[in-house]
Amino acid sequence: MPIRANEANLLALLLSDPGTIFSKETILDIVWSDKIVSEQAVFQNISNLRGIFGESAIKTFSRKGYQWQFALEDAPLTGLSKLKSPQDLLIKSTQKPPIKIRNIVLVSLTTILFLFIFLINTHKEPNSHSPAQQKLTIMILPFCMEDKTQEYLIACRRISKAVKQKLARSTSLRPVSSASTVSFMDFTNTPNDYFKSLTMSSHGDLVLAGKVRMHKGIYMLRYALKGERNAWHGEFQSHHIGELATQVTSHIEKVATTPLLMTRQNSEYQESAQLQVLHHKYPNDLIIFERLITRLFNNGDLDKAVLLADELKASALADNNLLYHAKADLLLGNILIEQGLTSNGEAHLQTALRFFQQQEDYRSQSDTFKALALAERNRLDYLGIKSKLQQAASLARLANDPLREIAAMSYLFIFAHKLDQNEDKAEFLNQAELLLDQYRLPAEHYAEIYLHRAMISDSPLDIEQYTRRILALFTSEREDWVITSAQMILTDLLIKQSRWQEAHALFSTQASLQVNENYLVATIYYVQQDFEKAASYGMKSFKNANLNGDKGAALDAALLLFQINKALEKPDEQIRFKHFINKDSTLWWTQHNLDKLALAGLSNKHKAAGD
Template sequence: MQYRFRDYLFDCQQYLLQQNGQVINLNEKPARLLSMFILNSGKVLSKAEILQEIWPDRVVTDQVIFQNISHLRALLGDDAIKTYSKRGYQWQLDLESVYESCDEASLYKNCATLLRFFKTSFKKYVTIVLAVFIIASGFLFPQLGDINTPTESVFKFNQAQTEAVNLDFITEKNVLVSTQSVFDSPYHSWENLTSENTELVVAIRWYPLSKGGVLRFLIQGAQRSWHDYIEAGSKESALSEMSTLLQSLGKTQYFNHKRQHLVLAELALLSEQATIGPLVARQKIQLLLASKQLRQASALVAMQLSADNSTFYKGLLLLQQARIFMDNDQWDQATESINTALSIFNDLQIEHLQARALIESSWLHFVDSAFVKAMQALNKGAAKARVAREPLTEVEAHLIQSFLASKAGREDLMQTQRSLARELLTIHQLLDVHHLELTYNKAWSASEEEDALVYYRQILDTPYSQQFEKRFYSAADFLRSSAINHRQWQLAALSVKDWQRQSYQYLGMAITAFARESFQRATEFAEMAFQQAMVNQHQVDALDAALLILRIHREAPNIKSASRYRDFISKSATNRWQSINRGILSELELGPIDLE
């Protein structure tokens, strides 16, 4: 007997699980457990019943049941199986019995039988065979006639061959790698697929809407990536605009520049091209947000929102605006932006963007001390990510749930959510580097400094990845602070790494020198950090360096232009940065700055 639930089909006799026609690998024990739940869907199954049915000849603990149920939940959704305290577990999803199967294997078998029959009775049955073939082809090759199937392609090209990037080139998949793997691991994909720094890897996917659709794209180069969307009335129009963007980018050094100010200069030139102007503006917002230049980012978002945008583009801009507000501790404004964006993506039924908006909204509930609402938003976000087949987004939702549970003192829930995330990484066979998020979650949730330090050291021992830049910098921050607190100067020096931007390296050396009361060296390093940060437009590095210089000046007055750094802080400090440094600012008599 076969049963259908959501987009899954499960054969309880063959223990075969399919999702949208694709076979999902399922080991024997989880498969038998799934069969047991489905065949007893109206019953709460006790642990004793499960053990007797699935492990009749073995002595195992209750933890084995929990692990296998966690595996099924990670695959099918948290809401698939409900736990009844001290009673057992029960299947929760609606089931539809399927009595006849029309899968590809049976179609091939039937076609083979008909062909043998065809050889013996050619004239009599030719019409029947042709009819069956036509019908079968509709099952076997649905992509030929299904206009709703998303267009997916992955290709690479050398920037020296920009003119070759036309519509035909884009639509011809010329790289043997999945689109989702590039979305999930862009820099790793680029490293594996290219041999020269001037090569770009591009992944595209088309999402049909009620009118037209949206082309999602990711471009990865040696130093940076570009991830955005193009809305158009047809695939052809979107791909044509994509071709224009690639040809324009191919003539620049945007993907090869290391320094932020050079990248922004390239974008300034590109923004003059009317056809790609809005794309360039959204990318500039992303860069400004990443470097914490929140005032400039906020102004640019407001300018774009005031323009004549489609509903979809408004949703994207509101997501960016919400992130800016959140980074500046403007929670009420962030809530308004994220709720409007979520409403837009709900109406358009774009699941992966619904998931993104729901995950962002969970932080707003957390700040508002609404733990249950935060967890509910994350559950919904994980479900949407699962439908959209975005495994990393689903993993992210579970890891945030794990963190929130740790802060709420829910150790059991923290471990459960972390286990679900680990299961998803295994099920989807994601790269080892993605397990770094699990390590970061453990460090983030650790209650003791020593425990957190172990995990942060593991992160720093991992080969650096652009994709997880924030995690690596957070680990370096924690290691340096811990080493300084324990006056372990050699360990503090080890927190400076080759992959770090130069302003951050100078800043780390300045902080360590200040802690050792080597004020002259601290001043020299801090001033170099400030200069580098200003040139490369790294706002937080510049603010941290300016604050350190003022602290050094208080201990050993030797800076002639201290007012310069005071003025910079007064003009540039964000709410979040002020909150983090409130105590030091108060000591230096630098009052709060209203950035609302």
């Protein structure tokens, strides 16, 4: 996937004189010489480049500008071998570039060359590590934790031993066996808690858990690799244990030392950029490819996701990898249904389902029925939704996957709630909570149940009780969408009740605030009519959201800042944020903020355009 035109031009400018600090004005004048854009364009593109090269690649000098930090070094050009020409990475234009842009184009080939040299140096192949380089310690949990047949246990132990032996020869990883009795399912259900306890004693960097399955002579290994910040999942199949172990270890070496596992992801867009880099380096790794497509899908980039899912399907077919051929169909089905192409999406899902049924893969069958329920959602067919999600729950139970079963029940509750099926709504939510009790899952898994109860309750006392329960389940450093949702609901309640001290207390104990937390503090001060403090926290939210590539959060902050500056009688600032909203608002965001836009006196550009 090519680096975008403005990013390439900005990178070229920074590399044209690495010792220079380029001001925002200079960058705007050169990179966007033929357009009128705001400073946010600079923030966004700097953030995207940092997402690709790392936070330390570009240094910010307060009130001065930006400077490239890494030295340009010679390196082998093997990374270029898969490109027909360097022009493959350039964005073509039919217009003649302005003089200043033409100056940048003169160094663009150098820029693209450096891009691949940088990737080669920062993501070297495992066998290119220096002997002096410190290895990452990877703790391996026992793969065989289930009481099955003797044949299964023997095969499982052979696979586990083969993986350990191959990892022992790695130049980047040092495997350590664990005597822990934590099962694969327990570890993957609550990885953060187990990771801390497992790595504390061994000073490990990574934890590898695996689950072996056998079907008609095929060995299957599903694994989870957990780093300090994030987790990575994959699945392999082979008729031969040695080949299976080679596939697993080769793949793990590719991803174990990347920022995706060891570095906090500021946003899903930065994760997407890093996945694109990894896919460029390992285009034949289907697990990396699948994860990239899934991230694009979750980001809402459906057009790009569907094109790449077609490529994944073709690549899997060329490799005779029937598993990822079916996974590509599952992805295509989900994406097409979200695009409104329901019948086309269902056809792909039925193809995937047939393969998963042949393999007796109940987990993937459950995922497919969940996707088929979304097709029924497009038709507003409640009975169809209910039938498909109940099948998804039953299959998850056969797969011994409690969280998937509970998730299906939660979806049943959500659709019953949205479609006014009140009897079913209460029943499904109660069933989900009973399953949590039955499986004795850790307390944090109750958070989503509490959130649902808070969202449908008419009692302020119950709403407060449930949201405070959620916040008590997590540490202040933990990031989770359930926490964000609970903070928003509770803050709104405390504001309505004018309980200002308690509202501020929700955020006063934290060393630093996240984007949404700065927004909520700004909202509290705005309602209190302390507009200067509201503006200060609102700007923190706005700037960090833009740096993180979180467009929705940036738009939320911009709308609040428009209202704050209206109260402060600062028309220039009002124009600034109005322009940002008009330029960057999406149809989805506009539809979810119609009342706020009307209250602020801002027009709906999508309605005006006839959307």
